[in-house]
Amino acid sequence: MPVESVQKIQSGEVAGLSVRLLGPLTVLRGGVAIALPASRKLRALLAYLTLTPHAVGRSRLCELLWDVPNDPRGELRWCLSKLRGVLDDPDVSRIETQGDTVGLRLDGVSVDAVEIAAAAAAGIATLGPERLQALSDLFAGDFLDGLELDRCPHFDSWLVAQRRRFTSCHIAILEHLVNTLPAGSDASPYLDKWLELAPFDVRAHVALLENLARRGQIGQCEEHLVVAAQLFQSEELEFAPVREAWRAIKDRQSDAAPGAQRAIAFAPQVPIALAEPDAAASRRASLAVMPFVEHAGTEGIRGGLADGMTHDIITRLAKLRDFFVIARGSMFALAEKNIAPEDAGRRLNVDYVATGTVRSLAGRIIVSVELIEVRTARIVWAETFERKQDDIFIVLDDIGNSIVSSIAAEIATVERNRAMLKAPNSLNAWEAYHRGLWHMYRFTRTENELAQQFFGMALKQDPTFARAYAGLSFTHWQNAFQRWGDRDQETALAFESAGQSLLVDDHNPAAHWAMGRALWLRGEQDGSLLELERAVDLSPNFALGHYALSFVQSQSGDPKSAIGSSDHSRHLSPFDPLLFGMMGSRAMALARLGQFDEAAEWALKAAARPNAHTIILSIAAHCLALAGRQDEARNFAAAIRKTMPDYRADDFIATFRFDSxxxxxxxxxxxxIGLN
Known part of the structure; x- marks a missing residue:
């Protein structure tokens, strides 16, 4: 929505119908407020339907708003009839009832909260200062200010969640607005509001100090430090990062030319990096997992299955060693103080927060999870898992696997996409590593060379980055495997880089994965399997480790074990960039077991993946031939020979390490099929 339209919503100039949910609930037509019935439940119903993007069952609405009245459906009908008088136009009926459901038709209706939610979903960080200012002006108060209901626990839970959600959006808008204001602009009103909403956000305090120092108000900076230190101490929070940031600000101010205007600029991550120049280069994405809430009846309590699942997820994510995970004790301590997830994320200065609920209902267990990007208030990923409670521990382990793998994959995707938008010379080690991954997973010779350059850039900035060494090893492995370079030389480089990764971090599963693959290239299968098994022992959720085990076993080891490892790797990472390899390994293992028809089907699935390379097409050709599907096999052989005219069975056999x-x-x- 254009900035002008948002401003009109805020000023009441929209000619049509407007609904304001931020502040006291207000409905305006042509900029004039409409008198609403006095019923608080009618107002609550309007707000709930306005924010719900789909029709809602009448029984759900009755459960939400009425505490066992004599006739809940009758009261619902009365509310809906009154709302029609408020919302309907002469030619438009906005209350839609189909069957047993109720929904709102909101086309042409301006809703402040909907505009905020849409901006958050699209990405607040991409907006300019004018748009951010207009969005900030929409916050006339708390969400549904003053609208609480007695004896309506479900509505109260929804209301609390929405207030937390929009407060987080407001904070994100204010932060990005302060960061994008032109030099010389007065950021004070936005900084004051930011600190009011998030008094323990380290970045807000640093931003305020920057703003005051830029205007020469050093005395006020010192006064703020004293008051803020007392505030943090009262909550037993670490204040050292703010003090370190203030020292760096003063140093920069003293170095600046007299009277020079300074733009407001803040460290992109942990403020303490201002005091430690090398910290920015070695920075990793960070995650906090809030204790999951176990719902029993109508109350949300902590403990039991929820606590166990939270502990398990934190442990498994930490074992991946791909990003920084806040320890369990810190998260439970914040939860005991009833700190909202987004607030906890800002207090801890992390990039992402994961939250969840656990429900047991009619012999089933239901787990809902959200992953939130703290600085933009954007929900990166949300999912609900539902399983039968046949064996509760197996069920929880299965759900835990899915949650851990999904969180890791989503964070990697967000970080990779963010790195792709930055200029190469501005990348830190973490961003350069993810830029390298993006190129690596294109699986072409040119992209592989670019990946090597970015991994090298990451290691130049941070020589202790184990995963960057593993990525570099992968690129040399690809050169050897795909015959893009001298096989012996590239094998030696893959082995050397994997060794560097192990020297840096022997507990990193990616380091052992890289070494296992390098040893396979060297023909040391026993050593390869030991390293790969060590990788999955260190992190049972490391999908690439399970895939590599499948790859090695599919050629000359146990084919049944290869199939199991392939299935597990795909379960852990169903959208993995190496999914074609997981399927191709399964196909070769099935062929070795004489199950040619099934092998052909899996080989076709592998070849259909968008990034499948020539070797995968060759697996499909051979498996289809063995299944008696010669015409399809010859089509694949012809496709291979378009790019490799002299391709023969010897090339295929030399690529792998089959037994006799x-x-x-x-x-x-x-x-x-004539490839011999």
């Missing part, structure tokens, strides 16, 4: 029976099997497949 496997080699004979696939040579026979090649003979059937």
């Amino acid at each position: 029976e496997g080699e004979a099997l696939f040579r026979n497949g090649a003979r059937l």
